[in-house]
Amino acid sequence: MSPLLRASGVSKAFGRTRALRDASVTIGAGEVVAVSGPSGAGKSTLLHCLAGILVPDAGEVHYGATRLDELDENARTRLRREAFGIVFQFGGLVPELTAAENVAVPLMFGGLSRAKAAEAAREWLERLGAGDCAPLRPGELSGGQVQRVAVARALAHGPEVVFADEPTGALDSVAGEEVLGSLLAEARGRGTAVVLVTHDNRVAAYADREIVVRDGVAAESPAVTR
Ligand SMILES: Nc1ncnc2c1ncn2[C@@H]1O[C@H](COP(=O)(O)OP(=O)(O)O)[C@@H](O)[C@H]1O
Ligand SMILES: [Mg+2]
Secondary structure (H helix, E strand, C coil): CCEEEEEEEEEEEECCEEEEEEEEEEEECCCEEEEECCCCCCHHHHHHHHCCCCCCCEEEEEECCEEHHHCCHHHHHHHHHHHEEEECCCCCCCCCCCHHHHHHHHHHHCCCCHHHHHHHHHHHHHHCCCHHHCCCCHHHCCHHHHHHHHHHHHHCCCCCEEEEECCCCCCCHHHHHHHHHHHHHHHHHHCCEEEEECCCCCHHHHCCEEEEEECCEEEECCCCCC
C-alpha cells in the first residue's frame, strides 16, 4: 500500500508532560487504521500531529510529497480544509447553524456556489441517515444525529483522509455502531483513509490495522487480514 501520511520520530510535550515520544507511524491510501490505548496515552496528540492541527516539537510529518510540519498555519489550515476531514467526540458543529448549513458552509469555502453546496449537503445528510436533521440546529439533535452530521461534514468535500477522535465515545453502543458503520462504509466505498481513535475493543472487526499508543509511544500492528 502506498504511504499517504507518515509521521517519523514525532515528539510533542505540553510543559513537562511528554505526550508523544518518538512516534513513527504510516497510514496508507484508503487504509482504515484504529488508534487505541489508555486515556492520556497520547492518542489525540498523535492524531493532531498527523492532521496538522499541532506542530510536533521534533520529528517529521509527511503528507504525500508535502512536509506537513513545516507548513505555516495558513497552509496547514488550507490543506486540512481540502484534503482532510475531522470528526471530534462531540461533533464540533457550529451551534448557530442548521445541520444542512454545517455541512454546506465548508463546501462554500471550497468554492461551491450556495445552491450547489446546499444540494450536496442535503445528499450527504440523506446518505448518513440524517436527512430529517437538515433544518435543525445541533441543540435540537440527539448525540447520534450530531455525529451523523459531523461525519457528513467530514466526508462531503471528498477528503483523502478522515481523522475521527473517539467519534462514538459519547454515544450508546447502538447509536455508536451505526455512526461508525456509516463512516467506514462511506470511506471504504470512496477509498478514503480513516484514522480512528477508539476505545471500542472490537477494533479488529472494522480496521485494517491498529496503532497502540501507551505513554506517548506508538506501536503499529501488522495489517489484519480481511
Ligand atoms: N493542550 C494540552 N495541554 C496540556 N497537556 C496536554 C494537552 N493536550 C494533551 N495533554 C496531556 O498530554 C497527554 C496525552 O494527551 P492526549 O493525547 O489527549 O491523550 P489521549 O487522547 O490518549 O487520552 C496527557 O497527559 C494530557 O493530559
Ligand atoms: Mg484523546
